[in-house]
Amino acid sequence: MRIAIIGAYGLIGSYVSARLAADGHVVVGVGRDIEAARRRFPAVEWKRADVAKASVADWAAVLAGAEAVVNCAGALQDSPRDDLKAVHVEGVRRLAKACEGIGVQRLVHVSAAGVEPGRETAFNATKLEAETLLAQSSLD
Numbered sequence: 001m002r003i004a005i006i007g008a009y010g011l012i013g014s015y016v017s018a019r020l021a022a023d024g025h026v027v028v029g030v031g032r033d034i035e036a037a038r039r040r041f042p043a044v045e046w047k048r049a050d051v052a053k054a055s056v057a058d059w060a061a062v063l064a065g066a067e068a069v070v071n072c073a074g075a076l077q078d079s080p081r082d083d084l085k086a087v088h089v090e091g092v093r094r095l096a097k098a099c100e101g102i103g104v105q106r107l108v109h110v111s112a113a114g115v116e117p118g119r120e121t122a123f124n125a126t127k128l129e130a131e132t133l134l135a136q137s138s139l140d
Helices: 011-022 034-040 056-063 084-102 122-135
Strands: 002-006 026-031 045-048 068-071 106-109
Touching (some): 002 011, 011 026, 011 068, 026 034, 034 045, 056 084, 068 084, 084 106, 084 122
Parallel strands (some): 002 026, 026 045
């Protein structure tokens, strides 16, 4: 199976990438800094995209030919480099719309343990919002 992994060279994504490749899947790694990723994982096909900025059309182009998508991208806190709402919510919303638009039915979304209503942190709120919007999508 051809599987696109968003955040494929991060902490969780690198493990997912290695495991899926070892299991015989074709891995398409997606991330912001693919030069470093290519050095670490030369057997992976790399495509550049930033979850916080990629449009639905950008995602459609990056995901073309994928049979499934695993989203391992995320941020721990707002910073000059990362915007929680942009990464966890709006980016995931556009990613899901692109999957629906090009016929990718399976989107595996790695969230975080303990995400639930009533936990008043920006991280929890944005992760929960992403989980909610994906649950309401037509994706598997």
